[in-house]
Amino acid sequence: MRVGYDGTDFSGWAVQPGRRTVAGVLTDTLTRMFGAVEGLTVAGRTDAGVHATGQVCHVEVPADRWARMGDTLVPRLSGLLPADVRVYAAGAAPEGFDARFSALHRRYEYRVTDAPWGAPPLRHRDTLAWPRPLDLDRLAAAADGLTGHHDFAAFCKRKENATTVRTLTHFAWHRGPDGVLVASVQADAFCQAMVRSLVGALLAVGEGRRDPAWPAGLLARRERADEVPVAPPHGLTLVEVAYPSDTDLAAQADLTRRRRDPVPPPPT
Known part of the structure; x- marks a missing residue:
């Protein structure tokens, strides 16, 4: 299933x-429809308050009921699910x-506005209002230093027993016609709070409190940096x-299940 939701509530x-x-x-x-479901598995478990427009999940349902209802599942779910899913x-x-x-x-994607009036009324649930001006060039320079396998x-x-090694394949910022800044962050996978921490660090750069090289310098750490908002x-x-x-x-699933090789610390 491809799923979208407003994570606010x-x-x-x-x-x-x-x-x-x-x-x-x-x-x-789904249980109301199929009687029994098992193994609901999602591509990325989002935190409280985080939204999705392109989430993917799979679930096991009884084959006989799928044969009867599979073709009409989407409109059936439209009538049963709450409006925010x-x-x-x-x-x-x-x-x-x-x-x-x-x-x-x-x-x-992370949306943030530095407009003096705050977030647009129709987008305030998915757009952060930032109280100080943000410099796009500084944001872009800091993002460039974080891409790659780190x-x-x-x-x-x-x-515990989980790796924090990831491959960040894309990290870029742009300012839309409405003036809202949007960060686009892509990786093979993300660990908990990673995207929001990357954005938090870059907002400090964008408003001038930190140097654009500061976030990349933190990659030498092997524990959570408390100074990263x-x-x-x-x-x-x-x-x-x-x-x-x-x-x-199947081959991709097998590859992903293998533990990622550790990354040696950068030279000091």
């Missing part, structure tokens, strides 16, 4: 007892497909998850 993607989550709403709704497309998964491990990359421990919430969640949206051709899905 959700406690993130993952099911949590007593909390409203995207996975919880989807599971409950939409399923845009649904189909039988190809052999070897895994929403999480088969992905080639995820791409996020250990992003300084920008991640550490999890985490940008608020509502400016962040998962916009794309890309996959290889159907014949390469």
Whole structure:
């Protein structure tokens, strides 16, 4: 399924007892339709308040009910899901497909405005209002220094036995016709709070409090950098998850499951 949601009123993607989550709403709704579902797996588990327009997930449903309802699943879900969750497309998964491990990359966008009047009224739920002017050239220079294969421990919430090595394939900023600044960040995968930490660090650069070389200098760290602020969640949206051709899905999933090789610290 390809899914979109307004994350404002959700406690993130993952099911949590007593909390409203995207996975919880989807599971409950699909269970009403299919009687039983198993293994809801998502490409990228978003945090509380983070949105998505291009999220991807897969789930196992009874084959006989899928045969009866598969072709009409999207309009059926439209009538059952709350207004802040939409399923845009649904189909039988190809052999070897895994929403999480088969992905080639995820791409996020972060919207921030430095306009003196704040965020546009119709976009205030997905656009951060920044109180000081931001320099696009400084933002772009800092982003350039972070692309590539690195250990992003300084920008991640550490999890035991989890690697913080990632390949950042694209990080760029542009200012749209409406004056809103948009950061586009793409990587093979992201660790928890990584995108919001990258954006938080660059906002400090954009307003002139930090040098453009400062974020890249933090890549030498092997633990979370306390001086890196985490940008608020509502400016962040998962916009794309890309996959290889159907014949390469299983191989990509196997490759992703292997632990990433550690990155040696840069020379001092």
